[in-house]
Amino acid sequence: MIEFLQHLGENTRTSFTKLGRGTFFLLQTISGIISVLARPRLLINQMHSIGVLSFLIITISGLFVGMVLGLQGYYTLSDFGAEEALGVMVAASLVRELGPVVTALLFAGRAGSALTAEIGLMKATEQLSGMEMMAVDPIKRIISPRFLAGFLSMPLLAALFSAIGIIGGQMIGSGLLGVDEGAYWSQMQANIDFQDDIINGVIKSIVFGFVTSWIALFEGYDAIPTSEGVSRATTRTVVNSAFSILGLDFILTTLMFGD
Amino acid sequence: MDNSVSHQNSLVSVRNLSFSRGNRKIFDNISLEIERGKITAIMGPSGTGKTTLLKLIGGQLFPEQGSITVDGKNVHQLRRSDLYNLRKRMGMLFQSGALLTDMNVFDNVAFPLREHTHLTESMIRTLVLMKLQAVGLRGARDLMPNELSGGMARRIALARAIALDPMMIMYDEPFTGQDPISKGSLVHLIKSLNNTLGLTSIMVSHDVQETAAIADYIYVISEGKIVGQGTPKEIEQSPSEWVQQFMTGAADGPVHFHYPAKDYVDDLLSTGKRY
Numbered sequence: 335m336i337e338f339l340q341h342l343g344e345n346t347r348t349s350f351t352k353l354g355r356g357t358f359f360l361l362q363t364i365s366g367i368i369s370v371l372a373r374p375r376l377l378i379n380q381m382h383s384i385g386v387l388s389f390l391i392i393t394i395s396g397l398f399v400g401m402v403l404g405l406q407g408y409y410t411l412s413d414f415g416a417e418e419a420l421g422v423m424v425a426a427s428l429v430r431e432l433g434p435v436v437t438a439l440l441f442a443g444r445a446g447s448a449l450t451a452e453i454g455l456m457k458a459t460e461q462l463s464g465m466e467m468m469a470v471d472p473i474k475r476i477i478s479p480r481f482l483a484g485f486l487s488m489p490l491l492a493a494l495f496s497a498i499g500i501i502g503g504q505m506i507g508s509g510l511l512g513v514d515e516g517a518y519w520s521q522m523q524a525n526i527d528f529q530d531d532i533i534n535g536v537i538k539s540i541v542f543g544f545v546t547s548w549i550a551l552f553e554g555y556d557a558i559p560t561s562e563g564v565s566r567a568t569t570r571t572v573v574n575s576a577f578s579i580l581g582l583d584f585i586l587t588t589l590m591f592g593d
Numbered sequence: 594m595d596n597s598v599s600h601q602n603s604l605v606s607v608r609n610l611s612f613s614r615g616n617r618k619i620f621d622n623i624s625l626e627i628e629r630g631k632i633t634a635i636m637g638p639s640g641t642g643k644t645t646l647l648k649l650i651g652g653q654l655f656p657e658q659g660s661i662t663v664d665g666k667n668v669h670q671l672r673r674s675d676l677y678n679l680r681k682r683m684g685m686l687f688q689s690g691a692l693l694t695d696m697n698v699f700d701n702v703a704f705p706l707r708e709h710t711h712l713t714e715s716m717i718r719t720l721v722l723m724k725l726q727a728v729g730l731r732g733a734r735d736l737m738p739n740e741l742s743g744g745m746a747r748r749i750a751l752a753r754a755i756a757l758d759p760m761m762i763m764y765d766e767p768f769t770g771q772d773p774i775s776k777g778s779l780v781h782l783i784k785s786l787n788n789t790l791g792l793t794s795i796m797v798s799h800d801v802q803e804t805a806a807i808a809d810y811i812y813v814i815s816e817g818k819i820v821g822q823g824t825p826k827e828i829e830q831s832p833s834e835w836v837q838q839f840m841t842g843a844a845d846g847p848v849h850f851h852y853p854a855k856d857y858v859d860d861l862l863s864t865g866k867r868y
Contacts, residue, residue, distance in 0.1 A: 464691030468705045469680040
């Protein structure tokens with residue numbers, strides 16, 4: 335029993351220390367953003383490797399999620415004779431929920447893990463330390479541009495995911511199952527609210543982008559500089575990001591659509 | 594070393610430095626002086642914290658006690674921006690080279706210039722080619738770090754370390770893991786750079802011959818203390834058994850061949866239970 339309590343105490347303390355380091359790291363990263371804005375080249379490079387190179391996985395996943403939504407939605411809605419509402423259903427699910435959440439999960443797996451491994455290995459090979467000795471602040475030069483790029487890429491990728499998904503739903507719905515194409519689009523236009531649905535979805539993906547980039551960069555920066563340490567940090571990035579995304583999604587959904 | 598003696602000519606002074614990692618004392622109240630324009634070597638077995646000393650001098654780690662002054666400034670009391678300004682005048686050659694793996698050789702050497710100066714691209718090109726010429730690798734400018742041999746990577750890192758024309762360079766184990774030819778060229782480079790550029794060099798190493806060949810002054814460190822110091826000649830004739838063992842590489846001596854263990858026969862005859 336005593337041992338259990340000791341363990342509990344120690345683990346709690348370690349988690350809180352880590353949270354403290356993480357917060358400090360986040361503040362440093364955010365304050366480094368100013369110097370990134372002075373050198374947009376750094377940001378553009380990172381937007382390319384974090385955002386643009388995630389296009390393929392986001393597009394393909396978006397297409398399939400949209401197609402499945404089209405199929406499942408059609409079978410449920412057709413029981414009530416409401417096939418025309420398929421467009422609304424597909425779009426609302428994507429824009430409010432699946433777009434931001436699935437994109438964030440894919441982003442954590444594709445870009446987040448890559449960021450952690452990159453930063454962790456830079457630490458293990460003394461590149462970060464070397465930079466410090468060259469009087470270059472690695473937070474400003476390496477971390478902040480990546481953070482800003484991740485943070486800006488996420489809403490764009492989520493928008494892409496939702497858009498492709500809606501097209502996928504339409505391909506299945508009106509292409510395969512015979513829902514009227516005009517109804518698909520016009521119902522969607524009439525019922526999807528810009529403020530309630532789209533803006534809220536964008537807010538979600540901004541929050542996810544912030545948290546996922548923070549976790550990925552901090553885990554890399556805080557990794558034990560050995561191959562084992564980097565591999566563990568990469569795992570933690572994916573697991574912690576997934577938990578944070580799903581937990582925050584619940585909280586945000588309650589706040590946004592609760593009343 | 595007597596602390597009251599003022600060292601007019603020293604660039605780096607380490608005074609009464611103590612530092613530990615966990616429960617292990619890495620430095621226990623050591624003091625040393627690095628003279629301007631000279632090559633000073635710090636020697637000792639692996640794991641005695643030689644690299645740690647360089648990181649302390651560079652202000653990346655904080656001492657528990659004591660102070661380190663570089664060019665008259667107390668490294669650990671400087672404000673961050675002043676520390677960064679001081680670091681621009683210190684080059685450091687890491688054991689791994691620490692080249693940035695996402696850039697080619699040219700961009701690596703140009704990195705500090707691009708970060709800290711507002712020179713035009715054509716001036717940067719000229720400077721980079723001069724630095725690369727100095728280490729004999731002007732022809733390798735388009736290679737990526739993973740295409741370089743260990744010795745080449747270290748020479749490139751050296752070119753990068755001198756890019757901003759620093760007042761001093763710290764070498765972390767420059768000879769470890771090098772073949773005889775690269776060792777030879779590094780020995781030659783360190784010596785000639787020190788003389789032609791008027792640098793002060795601090796070299797951390799356990800390669801006795803190479804170090805003794807170029808160092809002006811040597812400190813031998815073991816278990817957190819300085820166990821010997823002097824010119825290479827004086828060190829060679831040191832009365833300390835420990836220094837003798839280190840310099841000649843004898844397998845047994847004050848440093849035992851065997852890691853502490855209980856009696857060999859008892860150990861073999863015991864039941865092998867875990868204890």
